[in-house]
Amino acid sequence: MTTASIPADPAAQRLAAVRDAMSRAARLTDRSADDIRLIAVSKTHDADAIRPLIGAGQRVFGENRVQESQQKWPALREEQGDIELHLVGQLQSNKAAEAVALFDVIHGLDRPSLLTALARAMDGAGRRVPCFIQVNIGAEEQKGGCPIADTPALIAAARDADIPILGLMCVPPADVEPAPFFALLAKMAREEGLGRLSMGMSGDYETAIMLGATDIRVGTALFGERPAPARPVPGSGRGMIRNSGG
Numbered sequence: 510m511t512t513a514s515i516p517a518d519p520a521a522q523r524l525a526a527v528r529d530a531m532s533r534a535a536r537l538t539d540r541s542a543d544d545i546r547l548i549a550v551s552k553t554h555d556a557d558a559i560r561p562l563i564g565a566g567q568r569v570f571g572e573n574r575v576q577e578s579q580q581k582w583p584a585l586r587e588e589q590g591d592i593e594l595h596l597v598g599q600l601q602s603n604k605a606a607e608a609v610a611l612f613d614v615i616h617g618l619d620r621p622s623l624l625t626a627l628a629r630a631m632d633g634a635g636r637r638v639p640c641f642i643q644v645n646i647g648a649e650e651q652k653g654g655c656p657i658a659d660t661p662a663l664i665a666a667a668r669d670a671d672i673p674i675l676g677l678m679c680v681p682p683a684d685v686e687p688a689p690f691f692a693l694l695a696k697m698a699r700e701e702g703l704g705r706l707s708m709g710m711s712g713d714y715e716t717a718i719m720l721g722a723t724d725i726r727v728g729t730a731l732f733g734e735r736p737a738p739a740r741p742v743p744g745s746g747r748g749m750i751r752n753s754g755g
């Protein structure tokens with residue numbers, strides 16, 4: 510690239526920087542960056558923050574809450590028809606129908622009860638939404654994701670229910686080296702004959718690509734820092750609204 514091709518718009522600059530880093534990581538492992546899907550995770554950012562990225566050519570976006578997505582995306586999709594929308598967060602079973610109606614890919618299928626709800630929602634909508642099985646790759650108590658030992662059975666159950674499974678997804682434990690967890694997820698996917706790996710976020714997507722990621726979920730590196738998680742401030746009397754519901 511020549512300096513003349515550096516875009517002036519900040520969103521376009523951040524997008525170009527991420528795409529460059531993706532290409533470098535892909536080249537190091539003899540892969541093509543064209544085989545890696547960049548999911549721009551736009552959670553907490555409003556339409557005005559998202560539009561410049563659409564303007565810069567980004568079409569694949571990720572959100573982690575059904576309700577927030579319902580408020581933002583129908584209007585944005587009217588402006589730009591060919592958006593692909595991924596649900597990257599936890600999904601409650603009672604929101605399965607809404608998720609099936611809105612999203613093109615669901616990354617958080619992690620338990621039999623959700624599988625049942627999604628299968629029913631897909632039957633009702635007459636639409637099969639491809640899913641990733643989320644694996645609790647670090648065996649963390651508080652975290653979503655299917656236990657490693659239960660994952661083959663969940664994959665088999667999804668196949669029985671005619672839910673298209675693209676691959677495996679994980680969020681490794683925070684503050685430790687993620688590479689061993691990415692490598693383990695890749696090994697599990699190979700053993701199940703699954704082609705896609707949803708792994709890698711702003712801090713570790715290059716490592717994830719070098720270990721086989723096909724779908725990276727990048728928020729902060731494209732949009733800047735998110736506002737701090739909204740919580741009621743003790744004693745302030747102010748309840749926050751943004752993160753309620755899902």
Ligand SMILES: *Cc1c(COP(=O)(O)O)cnc(C)c1O
Nearest residue numbers: 550573597710711726727728729
């Ligand atoms: C927020 C989120 C991301 C993006 O995280 P960044 O560190 O901002 O890139 C990726 N995956 C999931 C599941 C998320 O919730």
